[in-house]
Amino acid sequence: MSQRFRTSAQTSLRDRSQLLGVSDYYTPPSSGRSSPYDGANPYQATGHRFADDLEGQNDEALEGLSAKVKMLKDITIGIGNEVRESTVQLSQMNDAFAETSGILGGTFRRMNNMAARQGCRWLWYIVFLAIVFWFFIVVWWFRR
Numbered sequence: 001m002s003q004r005f006r007t008s009a010q011t012s013l014r015d016r017s018q019l020l021g022v023s024d025y026y027t028p029p030s031s032g033r034s035s036p037y038d039g040a041n042p043y044q045a046t047g048h049r050f051a052d053d054l055e056g057q058n059d060e061a062l063e064g065l066s067a068k069v070k071m072l073k074d075i076t077i078g079i080g081n082e083v084r085e086s087t088v089q090l091s092q093m094n095d096a097f098a099e100t101s102g103i104l105g106g107t108f109r110r111m112n113n114m115a116a117r118q119g120c121r122w123l124w125y126i127v128f129l130a131i132v133f134w135f136f137i138v139v140w141w142f143r144r
Contacts, residue, residue: 115122
């Protein structure tokens with residue numbers, strides 16, 4: 001059995017005739033169109049054409065990948081800019097709301113002080129304004 005797989009100096013490691021038990025194992029010749037191997041020695045690449053084809057394919061793939069990487073870089077830069085702008089806008093809105101809250105708090109405090117000094121008269125003024133406002137809305141609604 002060990003003699004069956006033993007290689008000699010004149011037989012190649014890729015020679016399958018000993019493994020298959022067929023002494024006249026025949027491989028049909030290649031057309032040469034799509035094979036990177038030479039017809040004389042099927043175990044060696046021809047060199048220039050094969051390397052040029054592979055290098056051309058690698059260049060095309062590299063160009064495609066570099067375009068995708070550039071597109072992703074532009075997208076991430078745009079996202080970063082948007083996040084920074086949104087953060088600035090949110091902090092400005094927070095400051096504006098805090099200021100508005102202070103102003104409204106002061107206004108309600110002054111209104112409550114005025115109401116406490118005037119007694120119940122201010123309630124009648126608000127009721128009168130509500131009735132007048134309601135009257136204008138009803139008239140406007142029917143005249144449309």
